[in-house]
Amino acid sequence: MLFDDLLLITPIKKALKDEGYVEPTPIQEAAIPNILEGKDFLGCAQTGTGKTAAFAIPILQTLCGKQKVIKGPKHIKALILAPTRELAIQTGESFESYGKYMNLTSTVIFGGVSQKKQTDALKDGVDILIATTGRLLDLMQQKFINLHHVEMFVLDEADRMLDMGFLRDVKKVIAQLPKVRQTMLFSATMPKEISKLVDFILIDPVKVAVTPVSSTIDLxxxxxxxxxxxxxxxxxxxxxxxxxxxxxxxxxxxxxxxxxxxxxxxxxxxxxxxxxxxxxxxxxxxxxxxxxxxxxxxxxxxxxxxxxxxxxxxxxxxxxxxxxxxxxxxxxxxxxxxxxxxxxxxxxxxxxxxxxxxxxxxxxxxxxxxxxxxxxxxxxxxxxxxxxxxxxxxxxxxxxxxxxxxxxxxxxxxxxxxxxxxxx
Missing domain, CATH: 3.40.50.300 (P-loop containing nucleotide triphosphate hydrolases)
Structure with a gap:
């Protein structure tokens, strides 16, 4: 299968061509069509399997299709939670790369730096927010962020969130999301705590496992x-x-x-x-x-x-x-x-x-x-x-x-x- 077979819109296909992408990885091939259909998605996939593109591409396409009917100031329509600053930054770079020919805005927020640049971007309005939990909760408490308009939510590297002790903060964020939304969860492993979270936040999800944790890359x-x-x-x-x-x-x-x-x-x-x-x-x-x-x-x-x-x-x-x-x-x-x-x-x-x-x-x-x-x-x-x-x-x-x-x-x-x- 080629990316051309996934019924992607022209701006995304053009951006993928710029990146040199031709064939989707297994997680992308499974995730993109199902997410575009509005289904909740559970991906058991390690870093390096192409999972960021697996959710970024359909999110961009879905939000682009809704731009014509939504008017007024921009609200956060998609939220991606990442466990570390580095992963949040790289995810933000992916959204910029895949969405560079689209009129959608995204920003990344994380702790350890001054919040001013981040709050300025939020005041201007963004469609897509990529965040670490600590800074997100902090800015929510300061009233810089509300999540009432979020339509698509991604919890990335959920097992790492658990390892780092962030699961309680994740649940605090989820409690502020609209009940009606599309949710995607990606995790390399599925410990009991994550399985319970899956049952709690996903509704009849499509489940795909790629490169299970018990196997290593043959190369x-x-x-x-x-x-x-x-x-x-x-x-x-x-x-x-x-x-x-x-x-x-x-x-x-x-x-x-x-x-x-x-x-x-x-x-x-x-x-x-x-x-x-x-x-x-x-x-x-x-x-x-x-x-x-x-x-x-x-x-x-x-x-x-x-x-x-x-x-x-x-x-x-x-x-x-x-x-x-x-x-x-x-x-x-x-x-x-x-x-x-x-x-x-x-x-x-x-x-x-x-x-x-x-x-x-x-x-x-x-x-x-x-x-x-x-x-x-x-x-x-x-x-x-x-x-x-x-x-x-x-x-x-x-x-x-x-x-x-x-x-x-x-x-x-x-x-x-x-x-x-x-x-x-």
Missing amino acids: IDQAVYFVDKKNKKQLLIHILKDKSIKSALVFSRTKHGANKITKDLNNEGIEAQAIHGNKSQNARQLALNNFKSGLTRVLVATDIAARGIDVEELSHVINFDLPNIPETYVHRIGRTGRAGLGGVALSFCDAEEKQYLKDIEKVISKSIPVIEDHPYPASDVEVIPNKVEVKKTFNSRSHSNGYARRNGRNQGGRQQSRNTGSKR
């Missing part, structure tokens, strides 16, 4: 290093000395750890910046922009700060600390392998993290190959048969051509798969 080469905790820093530096690693997103369990890793890398001449909750919004956005543009080769992040980061052609994800929640591992490595491209996910495992590794392998239903040939082997690791050679993991030619051969793909096929709507 990602995964490997693990057993290493003593004290030697993780040196192993990371050793790995990043390989110039074939064009970009790397390194995950730290803590904010302090992210700062320390960044400092150690910079001391070794490896360009790195950190992104976490203690950084100001401007500092976080600058670090993200530098990473996207290639000015910074390594971005060191905590899980919450990294949620919503969408960087094309990210070559490597490195788990400096293994997460204690297996699903988090899947979210992390899903940052690479986007848009049909290959990627590499490397993990460091010390003695205290062995159980985390077992839990991860159980969730993804596969053993992660072990790299034993490296300068900092752990002092207490048993011999494990599924080892791989270092060169097979880091040689860029091996990853691109070798992996393509193993999966029956060629470079032309891979290039074709990039022309899809999975950019956002």
Whole structure:
């Protein structure tokens, strides 16, 4: 199927052509027609599957069709709730890109910055509001926002909202929405609390699951290093000395750890910046922009700060600390392998993290190959048969051509798969 087959209006088709979109991703193919029909929608989809376009495109088309009959001052007609500032900003950019040939206005509000610019935009009137819950509730209390005219509501990354403790705030927002509305909820996982919320806010929804959390993207080469905790820093530096690693997103369990890793890398001449909750919004956005543009080769992040980061052609994800929640591992490595491209996910495992590794392998239903040939082997690791050679993991030619051969793909096929709507 092509985007041309989805009965989209000309302004949107023109914008999608500008973006290089040709074929919709599975979540887009399922969501767009159903949302255009006015149905509630439940999408179980991870970041990187193209879910932002899956709801942004039909929202823009639906609101555009109603412009002719609605007169008077602009009211907020569509509300999108995002868990983080970064994801809110990127969602706003998507709406601007897909709606650039339409006379619809949108704005993004989030905390951590002065509210004046945001309130000025709200006073002028907006059709579409993308918001984080804290700033939204704050501006609602100050009477800058009312949600009485909202017709379309999106709760994005609902499980992350739960993880970050925002579910109570989400319910406060929902209580202010009109009872009659169209609701869309997207979540990578479906814990009990989210399932209860689904039953509460969605009416007879269309349900679609894409890339379940128990599976990882096939194009990602995964490997693990057993290493003593004290030697993780040196192993990371050793790995990043390989110039074939064009970009790397390194995950730290803590904010302090992210700062320390960044400092150690910079001391070794490896360009790195950190992104976490203690950084100001401007500092976080600058670090993200530098990473996207290639000015910074390594971005060191905590899980919450990294949620919503969408960087094309990210070559490597490195788990400096293994997460204690297996699903988090899947979210992390899903940052690479986007848009049909290959990627590499490397993990460091010390003695205290062995159980985390077992839990991860159980969730993804596969053993992660072990790299034993490296300068900092752990002092207490048993011999494990599924080892791989270092060169097979880091040689860029091996990853691109070798992996393509193993999966029956060629470079032309891979290039074709990039022309899809999975950019956002």
